[in-house]
Amino acid sequence: MSLFSGLFGNYTEVSPRELQQQYGAYLMPGETVQTGFRLVRDTFILTDKRLILFDHQGVTGKKTRVVSIDLDSIYDVTMETAGTGFDDSELTIHYITSPYYKANNLQTASYRFEFSKKFNIQPFYVALVSLAYENKQRING
16 A cells, blocks of 8 residues: 555655664764655655655666755745545645855745645644744744
8 A cells, every 4th residue: 555655646654763774874973763754765754853855766766866954944834634535635844945044045945745645744744833933933033
């Protein structure tokens, strides 16, 4: 079932232990995997410091693009739950890409994740939106 879920663009949860074994070389010293999700070949990991996105490219998947989003740069999170039919749940994070968070020409980006309707994204949303709220208080305080 998870293969079909992946084929339709939905992430499935992967154990932190498995993620640590496979992607431990990409972690900073002292960084700890909290949770992670896989989409056929692509993976994203939530650590205690950042969100790491692994985009395996090409036929063999050996070429890999790694994107790191600092958790303290996330300022907004939106969630859309699945409806009836073939709808999926979506979670979108909005984050600051500028090196200085209080810059005059602040640059931002967003990233959207799709989950199967069977996956309860609400706890994940609450964790990220709580983090975003704390970040806004810190940045604007």
